[in-house]
Amino acid sequence: xxxxxxxxxxxxxxxxxxxxxxxxxxxxxxxxxxxxxxxxxxxxxxxxxxxxxxxxxxxxxxxxxxxxxxxxxxxxxxxxxxxxxxxxxxxxxxxxxxxxxxxxxxxxxxxxxxxxxxxxxxxxxxxxxxxxxxxxxxxxxxxxxxxxxxxxxxxxxxxxxxxxxxxxxxxxxxxxxxxxxxxxxxxxxxxxxxxxxxxxxxxxxxxxxxxxxxxxxxxxxxxxxxxxxxxxxxxxxxxxxxxxxxxxxxxxxxxxxxxxxxxx
Amino acid sequence: xxxxxxxxxxxxxxxxxxxxxxxxxxxxxxxxxxxxxxxxxxxxxxxxxxxxxxxxxxxxxxxxxxxxxxxxxxxxxxxxxxxxxxxxxxxxxxxxxxxxxxxxxxxxxxxxxxxxxxxxxxxxxxxxxxxxxxxxxxxxxxxxxxxxxxxxxxxxxxxxxxxxxxxxxxxxxxxxxxxxxxxxxxxxxxxxxxxxxxxxxxxxxxxxxxxxxxxxxxxxxxxxxxxxxxxxxxxxxxxxxxxxxxxxxxxxxxxxxxxxxxxx
Numbered sequence: 001x002x003x004x005x006x007x008x009x010x011x012x013x014x015x016x017x018x019x020x021x022x023x024x025x026x027x028x029x030x031x032x033x034x035x036x037x038x039x040x041x042x043x044x045x046x047x048x049x050x051x052x053x054x055x056x057x058x059x060x061x062x063x064x065x066x067x068x069x070x071x072x073x074x075x076x077x078x079x080x081x082x083x084x085x086x087x088x089x090x091x092x093x094x095x096x097x098x099x100x101x102x103x104x105x106x107x108x109x110x111x112x113x114x115x116x117x118x119x120x121x122x123x124x125x126x127x128x129x130x131x132x133x134x135x136x137x138x139x140x141x142x143x144x145x146x147x148x149x150x151x152x153x154x155x156x157x158x159x160x161x162x163x164x165x166x167x168x169x170x171x172x173x174x175x176x177x178x179x180x181x182x183x184x185x186x187x188x189x190x191x192x193x194x195x196x197x198x199x200x201x202x203x204x205x206x207x208x209x210x211x212x213x214x215x216x217x218x219x220x221x222x223x224x225x226x227x228x229x230x231x232x233x234x235x236x237x238x239x240x241x242x243x244x245x246x247x248x249x250x251x252x253x254x255x256x257x258x259x260x261x262x263x264x
Numbered sequence: 265x266x267x268x269x270x271x272x273x274x275x276x277x278x279x280x281x282x283x284x285x286x287x288x289x290x291x292x293x294x295x296x297x298x299x300x301x302x303x304x305x306x307x308x309x310x311x312x313x314x315x316x317x318x319x320x321x322x323x324x325x326x327x328x329x330x331x332x333x334x335x336x337x338x339x340x341x342x343x344x345x346x347x348x349x350x351x352x353x354x355x356x357x358x359x360x361x362x363x364x365x366x367x368x369x370x371x372x373x374x375x376x377x378x379x380x381x382x383x384x385x386x387x388x389x390x391x392x393x394x395x396x397x398x399x400x401x402x403x404x405x406x407x408x409x410x411x412x413x414x415x416x417x418x419x420x421x422x423x424x425x426x427x428x429x430x431x432x433x434x435x436x437x438x439x440x441x442x443x444x445x446x447x448x449x450x451x452x453x454x455x456x457x458x459x460x461x462x463x464x465x466x467x468x469x470x471x472x473x474x475x476x477x478x479x480x481x482x483x484x485x486x487x488x489x490x491x492x493x494x495x496x497x498x499x500x501x502x503x504x505x506x507x508x509x510x511x512x513x514x515x516x517x518x519x520x521x522x523x524x525x526x527x528x
Contacts, residue, residue: 166507166508166510166515167514167515170510170512170513170514170515171510172510173507173508173509173510174509174510177483177509199508203507203515203518203519204519204522204528205500205504205522205527205528208500208501208504208527208528209504209507209508212479212501212504212505212508213504213508215476215479215480216479216480216483216505216508216509219441219480219483219484220483236469236472237472237476240469240472240473240476240477241476241480243430243437243467243473244430244437244463244473244476244477244480245437245438245441245480246430246434246435246436246437246438248434249434250431250434251430251431251434251467254467255467255468258468258469263469263472264468264469264472
């Protein structure tokens with residue numbers, strides 16, 4: 001499971017303030033904590049600073065990579081902001097995210113073409129949000145076709161079928177899970193990923209729902225997630241799910257996580 | 265989800281002592297707690313008392329049903345013990361369990377034939393424990409065929425595909441989950457159920473694994489479980505899983521369980 005740590009996002013007050021103040025220490029502490037908890041990428045998002053997004057995103061990448069040895073997940077729809085961030089990024093980043101929305105697609109595709117970057121690809125088009133499994137599959141098919149024809153390797157693509165709140169429509173959970181299974185079955189080599197928290201919107205005990213849902217999704221083949229890696233119960237559910245579904249030889253990752261007190 | 269509360273079993277010291285001492289109060293308190301926590305059946309098992317099993321099982325049924333308004337799950341391979349328990353049971357019991365093992369099958373089938381009893385049916389034959397999905401499906405097919413020809417309604421049958429430890433073979437979890445899905449798909453109207461705890465045998469943090477696995481199984485269609493209903497985290501995972509998978513209209517069961525402080 002590829003874990004993208006979601007905590008460095010200026011929509012969070014602590015990050016917004018630290019970014020505006022140039023307070024590298026706060027950013028670096030949160031980056032380190034996420035890496036230690038098992039994140040493979042540190043998401044950086046400065047989207048709340050409209051005018052200064054390129055400058056701030058570049059700064060975030062610099063200070064994060066001074067503190068940790070893992071790549072960033074550069075989280076912006078803005079080509080200018082992504083290019084600024086890439087100018088200082090070391091290693092192979094993930095770009096979060098392309099979609100079939102024309103502006104976003106046209107802006108990001110030239111940045112991705114021919115690179116070895118990982119890319120999160122959202123199942124959204126300009127027409128509408130996807131509802132059914134078929135909606136998601138047809139958007140995924142076009143995205144994968146165009147990306148691979150633009151020389152993005154299929155195993156660098158992380159399709160996000162979009163989690164929607166089960167409180168608004170009871171089939172939202174199943175539609176997502178079926179989509180994950182069918183996408184990885186139909187497009188060999190592609191990955192799937194998502195944020196979880198939308199699933200529980202409007203309901204009590206959201207963290208319980210989020211971690212229960214991620215276990216179900218891992219059982220259907222999900223292999224990426226944008227989450228708070230410091231949520232120990234959530235991390236525990238992911239390690240448990242991978243052991244239970246046979247993705248963890250001799251349960252060694254699970255046992256190692258237990259011994260190093262990462263879970264439980 | 266049909267929940268069978270597993271706590272009244274003489275393999276547990278407290279139950280063994282209370283049964284030998286004729287201490288109805290202890291048994292009744294545990295029965296009440298399980299019913300309040302949401303159990304639909306109270307499992308009664310006196311299997312450790314070989315000679316006295318019929319007498320003790322009958323006594324357990326009597327004292328349990330003095331305390332709670334729900335039926336028992338009569339848990340024994342012994343026709344004599346089951347008949348004794350049935351002589352005092354009120355309502356429609358579940359019988360736990362028939363299998364394809366010849367002695368067990370021949371002893372229990374006459375008790376079940378033509379009744380409206382629920383029955384747990386284990387995917388075991390005399391030849392061996394099942395390993396693959398196909399092993400389980402072929403045993404399930406014979407059991408369902410024979411039971412229905414003996415006038416047991418298919419919707420009274422709860423097939424238990426047998427949970428085996430993922431620590432011994434990493435495919436055990438997937439094989440179980442695939443079996444659940446295929447059994448309910450192939451044999452319309454049949455239920456599936458199981459105990460969970462074998463899945464985590466030999467591993468640390470067993471309760472974490474058990475509750476993660478039950479969420480995965482609910483997502484594949486499992487609709488019965490023999491569990492400790494007083495394990496609040498486990499119960500929470502079941503309510504969450506049913507809401508997430510669209511088996512809980514408007515998430516009302518989930519919200520009601522939250523408001524009555526059963527979960528979380």
